[in-house]
Amino acid sequence: MRRGGVGWKIVPVIAVLSGYPAAGEAQAALVQSVGESTTPSSLGMADAQVASGIATSAMFLNPAGIAIGQVFHTEGWWGYSVNLDRHVAGVAATDSTTPIAGGLGFTYTYTGIEAENNNFYDLRTGIAMLFADMIAVGLNLKYMRVDYGEGVATPDGSLNDFSMDAGALFTYDRFFLGVAGTNLTNLDHPMAPLALTFGGGLRLGPTRFEFDATLDWSTYDEVAEMGQKYAVGGEILIADAYVIRAGYRYENVPDVHGIAAGVGYVSSAVALDFGFQQDLSGQRSDSRLGLSFRYFVN
Numbered sequence: 001m002r003r004g005g006v007g008w009k010i011v012p013v014i015a016v017l018s019g020y021p022a023a024g025e026a027q028a029a030l031v032q033s034v035g036e037s038t039t040p041s042s043l044g045m046a047d048a049q050v051a052s053g054i055a056t057s058a059m060f061l062n063p064a065g066i067a068i069g070q071v072f073h074t075e076g077w078w079g080y081s082v083n084l085d086r087h088v089a090g091v092a093a094t095d096s097t098t099p100i101a102g103g104l105g106f107t108y109t110y111t112g113i114e115a116e117n118n119n120f121y122d123l124r125t126g127i128a129m130l131f132a133d134m135i136a137v138g139l140n141l142k143y144m145r146v147d148y149g150e151g152v153a154t155p156d157g158s159l160n161d162f163s164m165d166a167g168a169l170f171t172y173d174r175f176f177l178g179v180a181g182t183n184l185t186n187l188d189h190p191m192a193p194l195a196l197t198f199g200g201g202l203r204l205g206p207t208r209f210e211f212d213a214t215l216d217w218s219t220y221d222e223v224a225e226m227g228q229k230y231a232v233g234g235e236i237l238i239a240d241a242y243v244i245r246a247g248y249r250y251e252n253v254p255d256v257h258g259i260a261a262g263v264g265y266v267s268s269a270v271a272l273d274f275g276f277q278q279d280l281s282g283q284r285s286d287s288r289l290g291l292s293f294r295y296f297v298n
Contacts, residue, residue, distance in 0.1 A: 007119040037107045040077055040290035043275030044262015045233025046247025048212040051169060051178030051199035055295070056092035059105040059126055059164055062167035062180035062197075063138030066094050067101040067128035070298075077273075077292030084286065085112030094126075101138075102129045117149030120191060134172060139251065157220065159189045174203045186217075193217070193227075198205075206212050206237040228252040241266060245275070257281045270295055 037060040042049045051063050055073035058065025063193045072095045079088035087110045094103030102125070109120040121144065128138030146159045167180035178199040194217045203211035209232070216227030233247030245262035262275035271294040279285045 006174060037088070038079075038103075038290070039075065039090070039092075040273040040275035040292040041243075041245070041262065041264060043079070043277055043288065043290045044245035044247065044260055044264075044273070045210065045235060045275075046231040046249040046258070046260040046277065048168075048199065048201075048210040048231040048233030048247055048249075048254045050180050050197045050210075050212050051176050051201050052210055054209060055096070056103070056105070058128075058138070059092045059094060059103050059140070060107075062169065062178050062199075063103075063126040063140040063165055063171040064136040064167040064178065064180070065130050066103045066126050066138050067096050067130040067136040068169070069096045072097060072297040073294065074296075075292055075294045077290055079288065079290035080289040082289075083113075084116065086110065087112075088290070096130075097126075099129070100187065101130070102126065114149075115152070116130065117152050119147045121145045124165075136169040138167050142190050146189075156189050156191075159187065159191050161185075161187055161192075163187055163192055176201055178205075181192075195227075207234065209234040235262075237266070249276075249277075255281075268296070268298075 010067035035191045038047050039057045039060065040052060040067045042057050042061060047061070052062040054065040054068040055071065056075040074093045080086065088107055088232055090105070090107040092105035095101060107122045111118050111120070120142060120184055122142060124142030126138055126139050126140040130136045130267055141162065141164050143162050146153050153187045163183045163185045165180060165182045166184060167178065169176065169178045180197045182195045184194070195214055197212060197214040199210060199212045201208060212230045212231040216229070229249060229251045231247060231249040233245065235243055235245040237243055243266060245260070245264070247260035249258050249260070250256070256279055258277055258279045260275065260277040262273065264271060264273040273292045273294070275290045277288045
């Protein structure tokens with residue numbers, strides 16, 4: 001497997017990701033919730049890749065996926081959130097050609113809007129193992145830091161700390177399941193939310209579908225309500241080279257619906273991916289896009 005989430009023997013996924021706050025209070029946590037690290041291929045599937053994301057995408061979704069694929073995989077990407085003037089630059093590399101797979105990832109995020117102006121740094125390393133070609137487990141250790149702009153209110157305080165993620169995957173024939181916990185040390189900060197995501201999916205020939213559900217205990221303390229996100233996504237590989245992706249998501253706070261779409265090109269050595277998400281209704285309206293380049297070494 002060398003094609004991000006396309007070629008692995010797994011397809012659909014169930015994942016629940018963080019929800020969003022209500023109007024007024026919503027704006028304070030908006031950047032954090034929109035800004036969870038994600039690669040453009042994941043973006044195009046509404047981030048429904050907790051059970052099927054592998055290699056560099058797995059570094060930010062479910063570290064167990066690092067062990068899948070038997071390939072040395074590198075990726076660099078840029079993302080932009082239009083309404084937040086938010087830029088994300090990321091690089092990652094994973095190696096699953098050894099019995100204990102490993103990876104490194106780094107993202108730098110700049111948020112330009114005055115009320116949320118900050119610089120956010122995320123550096124992580126992960127390991128994973130695959131057992132009997134059916135079960136994978138993985139662990140991420142990461143360092144996170146946020147530097148707020150002058151005059152920005154920070155009710156949750158600063159963030160300059162370490163945390164960890166853990167996950168597991170199970171696949172049988174064309175079916176797959178995944179679970180991932182993020183920031184398990186519970187830093188009690190919206191930029192590093194404690195969350196649990198479940199995913200499951202199905203692969204039918206060159207097509208895969210996934211459904212995800214996430215519970216978030218940290219991002220939206222302001223509204224005293226657990227964040228929940230439900231996402232469904234799919235992709236199809238055409239002529240063994242072109243990828244079309246689409247997805248839909250619903251977030252319970254503040255009742256936001258959104259759609260996603262993406263396209264890609266994949267060869268035996270390189271891949272290009274573009275992903276886009278758009279809020280359609282609710283108390284938040286934002287557009288997010290990303291573009292990446294991937295390189296594979298067998």
